[in-house]
Amino acid sequence: MSVVTAFAGMTRVDPVVFKANCPDCRARFELAASALRLAVGATPRTTFYSFTCPECGEAVRKPAGERIVELLTGGGVRTLRLHSTL
Numbered sequence: 398m399s400v401v402t403a404f405a406g407m408t409r410v411d412p413v414v415f416k417a418n419c420p421d422c423r424a425r426f427e428l429a430a431s432a433l434r435l436a437v438g439a440t441p442r443t444t445f446y447s448f449t450c451p452e453c454g455e456a457v458r459k460p461a462g463e464r465i466v467e468l469l470t471g472g473g474v475r476t477l478r479l480h481s482t483l
């Protein structure tokens with residue numbers, strides 16, 4: 398809820414859903430922005446998004462390219478910026 402409030406003034410407030418699939422049980426589903434987390438690292442290799450599969454409960458983590466990062470952040474997905482110590 399606080400996420401929606403934070404973005405209400407600057408972006409569209411349409412409900413945004415992202416299509417995803419689970420590599421574990423192969424289910425396909427749609428996720429709301431609040432069900433996703435994005436972690437942006439120093440390199441594409443450490444940039445990924447994650448969610449919990451609604452079908453099997455598996456924690457899924459996938460690499461996120463530039464385009465996906467834009468898509469997710471634009472859709473109001475919570476973003477965590479990682480700071481590499483390397």
Ligand SMILES: [Zn+2]
Nearest residue numbers: 419422450453
């Ligand atoms: Zn699954």
